[in-house]
Amino acid sequence: xxxxxxxxxxxxxxxxxxxxxxxxxxxxxxxxxxxxxxxxxxxxxxxxxxxxxxxxxxxxxxxxxxxxxxxxxxxxxxxxxxxxxxxxxxxxxxxxxxxx
Numbered sequence: 001x002x003x004x005x006x007x008x009x010x011x012x013x014x015x016x017x018x019x020x021x022x023x024x025x026x027x028x029x030x031x032x033x034x035x036x037x038x039x040x041x042x043x044x045x046x047x048x049x050x051x052x053x054x055x056x057x058x059x060x061x062x063x064x065x066x067x068x069x070x071x072x073x074x075x076x077x078x079x080x081x082x083x084x085x086x087x088x089x090x091x092x093x094x095x096x097x098x099x100x
Contacts, residue, residue, distance in 0.1 A: 001053075011048075014043045014083050015043075016081065019067070020066060022065035026062075027040055041059070072094055074093070
């Protein structure tokens, strides 16, 4: 997923939900002491006019406990909540991780 911050002010993503999953967390993976580690982030900050690419092995969404079986090509709706009360619904397609 790619997120663009339009305008000059920074944007903050403060939560992500979906009716298809019990919960979704924002995570970051990075190398520490020679090992890949992952940690949950309380929010994402994107500087004004900047782009953030979410991808495996970096900043990503962890979609947990699907409420139904999913197959390649299925789609799910994810709601991205932005500081200030605005939200954006995003349609995601189930696909294989090209890095696996």
